[in-house]
Amino acid sequence: MTTLPTSTAKKLGLVIDLDTCVGCHACVISCKGWNTENYGAPLSDQDPYGENPTGTFLNRVHSYEIQPKEAPAQLIHFPKSCLHCEDAPCVTVCPTGASYKRVEDGIVLVNEQDCIGCGLCAWACPYGAREMDQEEKVMKKCTLCVDRIYNTNLPEEDREPACVRTCPAGARHFGDFADPESNVSILTAERGGMDLMPEMGTKPVNKYLPPRPKDRDRSEDVDILAPFLEPVATEATGFLGWLDKALESMPGSSKGGKN
Amino acid sequence: MHPAPSVILFSTLSGLGFGLLAFLGFGMPSPTGFMAFIWFAIAYLLAVGGLIASTFHLGHPERALKAFKQWRSSWLSREGICAVAALLVMALYGFGAVFLGANWTLIGVVGAVLSIGTVFTTSMIYTQIKTVPRWHNWTTPVMFLSICIGGGALLSGQVSLATPLLILAGVAQIAHWIFGDKALVNSGTTLATATGLGARGDVRAFEPPHTGTNYLLKEFVYVIARKHALKLRIIAIVLMVVLPVLLLITHSHILAAFAVLSHLVGVFAARWLFFAEAEHVVGLYYGKR
């Protein structure tokens, strides 16, 4: 089972739009929630209310700053979960066959009953997409919500991964990359969807849409309302001026803003 | 990479144990009777002791038998099979030597090849890991094998062989460090390729995904100060190669025992560095490399 299928009927995966993601971490929470209550061992936390809380997560959102040569810096929120690689090194290193890639849809899963918790698959993954659960001592990873997407007990609109369903910005898209007419294939083609660390040769299925170029540099823009917002008088006069001075001279008042 | 004591102990002890088994299998020396019992007991204590230590880092050691299944693709699985095969064949050879006073050459040679093969499969577990460029090159198996054979020669008392083999092991270890120091840069993997954003400007990790630590940071992002690393490298080479070679010149049995001890401690230090200095590319996502 640990050998990879030469091809899969479907290639299910995600498109993540770095242009629209606002870094709200809602997908992180909905992922943790769904995958704690459903498929496999729950995602445990250690010392959750103490000094050093840690825990297992299958989706995490980084934030990066890009500083172009001639333009203002840009902030990019960067969600990261398993990319369900076509040439998944995490699968071939597994000694037990617990890690496998499904022939029918390309989803990479862990059979937790067979996992000996050796950690080698997490070593082999370049993206940090696998985490050993510290409570159950088995390897956890994104299942692409395999227990939602085919689940006929759920209303039709919920049959997509929890992160996609939750994202308030519409930054996450789920579909079949093997079908050139699918939503994800079209998005990838139109927006120049890219692979992470292509030099690692993992052939990720998930694609990232790069931030759109800024149409113009706004750093020199002047708000037309700005002149009206200029302070009218720098020094208070009249009654306010007297009050200001009176308060200033009272004992206990500070000039340095100490209170 | 996190330098887990169980894994370091395993590769140090088992490496030496299988090295000794290989020399015994090749008939260097070829003891019989009680002497053979002593030799094989030492070799098995080291090899099996190391293997047992290695199970301590498993989350579910009770399922370890499942790990023999995937030899077609997994080096870890191949290592398990090779180790068991080597131990079984050498047990047969040892049985002949201890109880029948026989030296079954063919069985010995097969056992020796399997013993060295086991150390090779161990080294390939690390070499195959592309995400750790420091490991992912030919110096890793050469270093593991030469240290196993050098240590085996030393422990089996092959004085004339041990000196050149230990020097060779030292050269291989230093080559591994020299190649390794440039490996991450040469791999071409950077935060720019990790995020795919490099063409737009300089990419900097701005905010991590979590305020505390996690499994990834603990397991993969171990940062050791360069200054300490250099000192430890010198200590490792001196204990592993220089001191044993000098002690061997004396031809004294007591000092030879010290040579083995010094070698063992030196290899342990070098293996600690093997993990502690290894940079996993996932650290790039955290701006830690």
Ligand code: SF4
């Ligand atoms: S992202 Fe990592 S865990 Fe997921 S398939 Fe690729 S290598 Fe495996």
Ligand code: SF4
């Ligand atoms: S941790 Fe589990 S799934 Fe990963 S390689 Fe080891 S046995 Fe396979």
Ligand code: SF4
């Ligand atoms: S829920 Fe959507 S917008 Fe929020 S962090 Fe996740 S991908 Fe980004």
